[in-house]
Amino acid sequence: MEEERIVIAGFGGQGIMFLGKLLCHAGMLDGRHITYLPSYGVEVRGGTACCNVIISSEEIASPVITSPTTAIIMNTPSMIRYEPEIVKRGLLIVNSSIVDRHPKRKDIGVVMLPATTIADRMGNTRVANMVALGGFLSKSQIVKTETVLAAVGEVLPPYRQHLAELNRRAILEGKAAADAQGPDAIWSKITRGFGLG
Amino acid sequence: MAKVTIDSRRCKGCELCVEACPHGVIVMSTALNDRGVHFAQPARLEECTGCGLCAVMCPDVIIEVEK
Amino acid sequence: MTTVFKRPESLKDTETHYCSGCGHGIVHRLIAEVVDELGIRERVVGIAPVGCAVLAYEYFNFDVSEAAHGRAPAVATGMKRARPDLIVFAYQGDGDLAAIGMAEIIHAANRGEHITVFFVNNAVYGMTGGQMAPTTMLGQKTETTPRGRNALGEGAPIRVAELLAQFDGVKFVERCTVSKPRNVLKARAAVKTALSLQIEGKGFGFVEILSPCPTYWGLQPRVAMRMIEERMEEIFPLGRIKEPAAEG
Amino acid sequence: MAEKHLMCGNEALSEAAVAAGCRCYFGYPITPQNEVTAYMSRRMPEVGGQFVQSESELAAINMVFGAAVVGARAITTSSSPGISLMQEGISYIAANELPAVIVNVMRGGPGLGNIGPSQADYFQATRGGGHGDYRTIVLTPASVQEIVDHVILAFDLADRYRNPVLILIDGVLGQMVEPVEIAPPPAADLPAKDWALTGCKGRPPNKSRSLILGENELLEMNRRLQEKYRAIEAAEARHEAVDAADAEILLVAYGSPARTCRSVVRKYRERGYRIGLFRPVTAWPFPSAALAECAKGASAVLVVEMSAGQLVEDVRLTLGPAANVLLLGKPGGEVIQAGELEAEIDRIIGLHKMKRR
Structure with missing residues (x-):
């Protein structure tokens, strides 16, 4: 079974939910089973945003993630919260422009990606989420990058269509930056696929 | 002359029609109906102008007026 | 000979359960007469309240539903929204409308629902045996105000018509009474204005009718009618509180 | 489509x-x-x-x-x-x-x-x-x-x-x-x-x-x-049964806990344990006859629900006092996690000395 259980977390306004929905949409287009569960209510009002995305080759049990295979972390509080929960040999994508500390875990793969800096350089801070997504696509094969790029236009609401191209470029920038972190990183040696364990 | 018909069986004896009549046409009976009340009855029909005010006040809609 | 007065078609030829001299019978008849006059008997739907008029669906000769206590304006909202072609009215007493159902009437009025509400105010709870109503007058003795209603702790009577008239969604408000023939005819005119307003699709219409409760006022029906004029009208002044807007 | x-x-x-x-x-x-x-x-x-x-x-x-x-x-x-x-x-x-x-x-x-x-x-x-x-x-x-x-x-x-x-x-x-x-x-x-x-x-x-x-x-x-x-x-009355026919442990759950149960059933089946799931699709009418049939051969019936135990009463009513009906209930707006469910199943397996087949 191939399955990614992805926690995406950061501040409200960082495009956390959009990242999750885009990933799901791509998963659906690739013929995967997917579930998406946003945090809601009180938690949202606390200023943090988080969503759980599961993409699997098989039917998905609970959409609630307790042991993520991947965490995409866009701020420091989320790093503190989710780093310990990642499964062994799991993947941690960190927006190193904002997160001011290094992960402690040695048993997971880590990509430190200056997503906000890259996004700024591209002229729009708000595509940092897409840069981080590119980082994930560099290390996971659960969805095809082409599918994600194709899904951008479908997930963006009509009034944001003019940003589709920028989003696609940011994904590719992020992917390239993560690719450059070298094929020796531990995740490339790991057959990812964590089952239910 | 006008004609007032009162369904005395259904009369609850509230006397609002008696009060309403400007000409004292309607009086209460001494007899009781099946409900055990003294019912309203037209007594001096020759005085009736057919104004219908008795019927206007009747909560039980048992008065018909013709003229 | 021509008929001056006979039972309207919209009122079933049946005895009511109302007490002798109760105003509900008159109000029912007025509504039925106007429904006949406007020719809407086949597209009107009434809502009976919880209270003395709970059995109104047994008396009107057109479609009538019950509503839970106080919820008639919500039920009317659902009906009218689902079937705008129907003419929908709610018939409510003072407990139903002004106590337990205050939220529903306020919000239906404020939304300007295209419905008509007939509010029969007799300042007492009849069905449950003569307890205080939100419209009970100060000093009025009831089962639950044995020393007379006291503003301190029991509040003063609520003037619902004035309360509702302030909402923009409310297009017509009149307070009338059935205390004597002239007033009954005025009440009939108000009922007609309110239902016509709905037929024309102009919004929420409200008619409050001061009505006697001889039984729980402990008065002869004739005296009860005088009591409306002598006591109730002081607190609940008669008249048109909100005129329907002119055409256009 | x-x-x-x-x-x-x-x-x-x-x-x-x-x-x-x-x-x-x-x-x-x-x-x-x-x-x-x-x-x-x-x-x-x-x-x-x-x-x-x-x-x-x-x-x-x-x-x-x-x-x-x-x-x-x-x-x-x-x-x-x-x-x-x-x-x-x-x-x-x-x-x-x-x-x-x-x-x-x-x-x-x-x-x-x-x-x-x-x-x-x-x-x-x-x-x-x-x-x-x-x-x-x-x-x-x-x-x-x-x-x-x-x-x-x-x-x-x-x-x-x-x-x-x-x-x-x-x-x-x-x-x-x-x-x-x-x-x-x-x-x-x-x-x-x-x-x-x-x-x-x-x-x-x-x-x-x-x-x-x-x-x-x-x-x-x-x-x-x-x-x-x-x-x-x-x-x-509607229900869904997953691997229930020969189940020694029958899980009973509806709604989202039933999803967790389904995946756990799959996992234990792969390991050789006879475990199944009965999912009431209508809670009223409760699918009693179907549950009774599915539970016939079970040594333990484990009801899994996000409450202190409500569905479990219908299950007990259906299967009678003699049945071994257990509860994994979690009230308080909390999700039942696969790990908790597996721990309970392992405990039941141990208790009944159930064998892989």
Whole structure:
């Protein structure tokens, strides 16, 4: 079974939910089973945003993630919260422009990606989420990058269509930056696929 | 002359029609109906102008007026 | 000979359960007469309240539903929204409308629902045996105000018509009474204005009718009618509180 | 075939109501079902329908009553505390024998509780909930697609039996996004609504009432209702059984915990343990006969629910005092995790010295 259980977390306004929905949409287009569960209510009002995305080759049990295979972390509080929960040999994508500390875990793969800096350089801070997504696509094969790029236009609401191209470029920038972190990183040696364990 | 018909069986004896009549046409009976009340009855029909005010006040809609 | 007065078609030829001299019978008849006059008997739907008029669906000769206590304006909202072609009215007493159902009437009025509400105010709870109503007058003795209603702790009577008239969604408000023939005819005119307003699709219409409760006022029906004029009208002044807007 | 859309449960149920021909939504915001009110406020005007944000849940359910009594398909949605407020109206709807669809996206209770997912309204849903002897048909979908299918089914069942139908989902199902297909359902063969208050043109007036004062009249009315409920029990009990036929341990769960159970069953089957899942799809009528059949060979029946133990009572009622019915219940708006369930299963395996086969 191939399955990614992805926690995406950061501040409200960082495009956390959009990242999750885009990933799901791509998963659906690739013929995967997917579930998406946003945090809601009180938690949202606390200023943090988080969503759980599961993409699997098989039917998905609970959409609630307790042991993520991947965490995409866009701020420091989320790093503190989710780093310990990642499964062994799991993947941690960190927006190193904002997160001011290094992960402690040695048993997971880590990509430190200056997503906000890259996004700024591209002229729009708000595509940092897409840069981080590119980082994930560099290390996971659960969805095809082409599918994600194709899904951008479908997930963006009509009034944001003019940003589709920028989003696609940011994904590719992020992917390239993560690719450059070298094929020796531990995740490339790991057959990812964590089952239910 | 006008004609007032009162369904005395259904009369609850509230006397609002008696009060309403400007000409004292309607009086209460001494007899009781099946409900055990003294019912309203037209007594001096020759005085009736057919104004219908008795019927206007009747909560039980048992008065018909013709003229 | 021509008929001056006979039972309207919209009122079933049946005895009511109302007490002798109760105003509900008159109000029912007025509504039925106007429904006949406007020719809407086949597209009107009434809502009976919880209270003395709970059995109104047994008396009107057109479609009538019950509503839970106080919820008639919500039920009317659902009906009218689902079937705008129907003419929908709610018939409510003072407990139903002004106590337990205050939220529903306020919000239906404020939304300007295209419905008509007939509010029969007799300042007492009849069905449950003569307890205080939100419209009970100060000093009025009831089962639950044995020393007379006291503003301190029991509040003063609520003037619902004035309360509702302030909402923009409310297009017509009149307070009338059935205390004597002239007033009954005025009440009939108000009922007609309110239902016509709905037929024309102009919004929420409200008619409050001061009505006697001889039984729980402990008065002869004739005296009860005088009591409306002598006591109730002081607190609940008669008249048109909100005129329907002119055409256009 | 209809296109697949990504929708959360709350949005999907809204669109399914539209597909079912419902043009009346009345509701009051409450987490975790606010997506419905937002969605419907936009969608209803698009399809020529009515949306009213009511002043309370009391008003909402009575607006549903009003729309239903004039013959329209109407829906309201809420979450636990709001559903409690609706109980009066649901009792009236049941008594007046009106069709209506009500969705409860359950949250943690009692009281204001929290907004976490819960299944603690099972008693309320399956026992009537309001005053008087009545029942609501209760559907318990376990996926976003099933939510859609159940909404469409609910409108048909409501019309067929002139009865309120409650869809019981938890906060997780309301919030989670899955791909769904929403196709307009084929027209069902449903009885004409000749009882509706549509204006008495060409017929005697209709009345809708539940105050029934005549001697024995209410008794008769209740007997008739009970006959209807027996007919519903005979025809509409639904369930799903997964690997239940030879199960030594039978899990019983509905809604989102049933999803966790299903994956755990798969895992233990792969390891060689005879374990199965029984999922009531209707909580009322409860699929008793099917459960009794599935549980025949089980040494242990483990009920898994996000409450302190409510479904478990129906299971015990079905299987009798001799059956070994256990409970993994978690109240308080908390999800039951696979790990907790596996620990309990391991304990049962140890206790009964069950063997891999």
